Amino acid sequence: MSAPASPGAPASPGAPEPLPASPVFVDPVRPADAVDLSADGIVVEGLRRSFGGVHAVRAMTFHAKPGRVTGLIGPNGAGKTTLLLMLASLLAPDAGAIRVAGADPVRDPRAVRRAMGWMPDVLGTWRTLSPRQILVTVGRLHGLPERRARERADELIAQARLEELATRPSRVLSRGQQQRLGLARALVHHPRVLLLDEPAAGLDPTSRVELRELLRGFAAAGGTVLISSHDLSELDEIAQDAVFVDRGEVVGGERLVLARQAAREWRVRALDPRALSYQLASIGVAFDRVRLEGDVALIALDREEHAADLLQRLVAAGVPIVHFAPAVGDIERTYLGLAGGRR
Amino acid sequence: MSQTTTLPPREPAPVPAPPRGLGAWLRMLGVVVRLELAQRVRSVAWYVLLVVVGLVVGGVIVVLFLSLSGYQRDLGGAIFSTTIFLVMLVTSLVTPALSGNAVNGDRDGGTLAATQVTQVTAAQLVLGKVLGAWIASLGFLAVCAPFMLGSALLGGLRIEAVAIAIPVVVVEIGVVSAIGVGLSGLIRRPVLSTVVTYLVVAFFSVGTLIGFGVATIAFQSEETYNEVTWDWDEETDETTCRVTDRTFDTTVPRPDRVWPLLAANPYVILADAVPPHFDASGYPDDLLGQIAIGVRYAQLEPVQEECPEVLPYGAWQGETAEEVYERTVPSWFVGLAIHLALAALAVWGAIAAVRAPARTLAAGSRIA
Structure with missing residues (x-):
């Protein structure tokens, strides 16, 4: 969707040298195999897993740091779910090393399970049990004494706003309510690391805001969050770091830099659309970089500096701008840049 | 997930390992x-x-x-x-x-x-x-x-x-x-x-029975027996039994060779585990005992037909179920x-x- 990058058509001649990339990504130019296995959070090094002839995960190396929300992004079949299953101590890797909160899920899965809360994409619930029974049982299975498990269940039911349904069989819950119960289940034992697979699927807008706040608070308190999602704008809001995976591999530094350099569309709206298009032409923005959709102009720009420069010029020319913002977020832009690179 | 408390207080240290023992x-x-x-x-x-x-x-x-x-x-x-x-x-x-x-x-x-x-x-x-x-x-x-x-x-x-x-x-x-x-x-x-x-x-409930039945025939053996004849004396009106020198060949089923198949049958296990109670004529008086004795009979080797002992009052003296039970082996613990x-x-x-x-x-x- 990004416009072809015609190199000789910058919107602003003499733009300053590009600043370091915005802090959205794990340092993209760091060599992919340099991670410290003794670090806290989630550390993955040279991970590989195949099912018969299918290489679900070929070579994954990354570090999701404590205190941050890390997005896990990639197309279907990129190996995200397989990776999460290995992190959740359910699947053994063929090769490579994993540390979750310092513990190795292959050698000491119980230590990983103490520290890790996991919310799978397809949530299995005991359909005849009530949310309260489920949370108490899971707490007991995590080794909490009966009384503490009950207290914790009540706490989480209030947090997930499931009070009215707390004693009904969980099969009556809607998809969004199931998701909230699933998140509560992942939090029962006060984990330090959260693994979330599409946690926002089926959530209403209020619940999405709450989820976002919860994850931010969780990270702010020193927790590590790895969140896999296809909702890229949602991830843009919530994630400070991102790990891009494609065909079983973490997308390495160079490809990421290239993808991020792909032109990005900015959405511009003015009170006077005609003045806007006139000034865009007179400023010298190449016509193949401008796309008009009704009152809105979508302009492909290579750098943020170019955007700042363009805005300044438009305002100086007296165009009554009311909206000037990237049409897509950072993560989405990179993702689409990567997808474009594959084609 | 409520608006006011975004996160419950978390322990800074790792959650302690659950108690062992x-x-x-x-x-x-x-x-x-x-x-x-x-x-x-x-x-x-x-x-x-x-x-x-x-x-x-x-x-x-x-x-x-x-x-x-x-x-x-x-x-x-x-x-x-x-x-x-x-x-x-x-x-x-x-x-x-x-x-x-x-x-x-x-x-x-x-x-x-x-x-x-x-x-x-x-x-x-x-x-x-x-x-x-x-x-x-x-x-x-x-x-x-x-x-x-x-x-x-x-x-x-x-x-x-x-x-x-x-x-x-x-x-x-x-x-x-x-x-x-x-x-x-x-x-x-x-x-x-x-x-x-x-x-x-x-397999255990029915299959062992079928297997036993089939195997009994499959493992049959050729035996050579002496003929037994009954002579009737017209004068005394008495019948006497006599084992002759004439022999004949016959095929006999051999449950005694395959009876362990029954040992794995759950109903046999139950019946065999309970010691039977015999009535006055030496026959078990409940279902458990009757099944148990059936399995015990299956352990007996085929025997040459002989002249039965005739008691003075004319009845025949054979082995009672109780006697068979006594001289055969229990199998329930194997099953x-x-x-x-x-x-x-x-x-x-x-x-x-x-x-x-x-x-x-x-x-x-x-x-x-």
Whole structure:
């Protein structure tokens, strides 16, 4: 969707040298195999897993740091779910090393399970049990004494706003309510690391805001969050770091830099659309970089500096701008840049 | 997820390891058992099923009582042995359904992984499921308990029959539960593992009988016997038996060579485990004893027909059932050991299959 990058058509001649990339990504130019296995959070090094002839995960190396929300992004079949299953101590890797909160899920899965809360994409619930029974049982299975498990269940039911349904069989819950119960289940034992697979699927807008706040608070308190999602704008809001995976591999530094350099569309709206298009032409923005959709102009720009420069010029020319913002977020832009690179 | 408290206070240090030791281990097992019972059993349909089974067994017992009461006086033993066989029959039909999808059903429902990521071990998970299915099936023994109590009131019920038969039935139900749960861990599809569990039960209950019948003929032997003739003396009007020198060849079935097949039959195990009670003519007086003596007769080698001893008053003196019972060997513990070994093997296999992180996966299986 990004416009072809015609190199000789910058919107602003003499733009300053590009600043370091915005802090959205794990340092993209760091060599992919340099991670410290003794670090806290989630550390993955040279991970590989195949099912018969299918290489679900070929070579994954990354570090999701404590205190941050890390997005896990990639197309279907990129190996995200397989990776999460290995992190959740359910699947053994063929090769490579994993540390979750310092513990190795292959050698000491119980230590990983103490520290890790996991919310799978397809949530299995005991359909005849009530949310309260489920949370108490899971707490007991995590080794909490009966009384503490009950207290914790009540706490989480209030947090997930499931009070009215707390004693009904969980099969009556809607998809969004199931998701909230699933998140509560992942939090029962006060984990330090959260693994979330599409946690926002089926959530209403209020619940999405709450989820976002919860994850931010969780990270702010020193927790590590790895969140896999296809909702890229949602991830843009919530994630400070991102790990891009494609065909079983973490997308390495160079490809990421290239993808991020792909032109990005900015959405511009003015009170006077005609003045806007006139000034865009007179400023010298190449016509193949401008796309008009009704009152809105979508302009492909290579750098943020170019955007700042363009805005300044438009305002100086007296165009009554009311909206000037990237049409897509950072993560989405990179993702689409990567997808474009594959084609 | 509420607006005001975004996050509950978290411990800065890692959550301490749960307490170790046998007590903690058993408590965790108890949590799994309760989860199993709550998930699979506690429903209206379940109680309806229990009541239906109670009514059917009760009906059979009442009819049996009414028809037998004209012939026999102390009916307690007969009523009890019939009840216990019915319980065995009913549980062998229900337990596979309860246990045969315990692990792979949870796998399909995505709830197995939810328990695997907790502190519960694979052994606790599988044993908890076995216990859950076992306890649920024992409900059928419980609803039939009133009929057993009733048989005690009728008189003639021997305490040792009760004290042995009930534990054997309880263990056999446990064996079926364990095999069902074990197979559900080893076979990916719930329907298939349930069917295979039924087939295993059928193999032991019916298959051993068929196998015994077929093998008896297959292992038949050629024997050479002397002919026996009866001479009638016209003058004295007496018949005398005489073994001649003439011989003949004949083929005889050899149950004595294949009878151990019956040892693995659960009904035979139950019958053989309870010491029989013989009536005045040396014949067992209840169903358990009659089955047991049948198996004992199968152990006898074929014998050359001989002239029977004729007692002074003209009756023939053969061996009584009691005498046969005395000189043949019991087999119930062998059968029970086979069952327990198979159950242990199945449970062990399921524990290995449930252990996570998993190295190998059955084709097409899902983890979560």
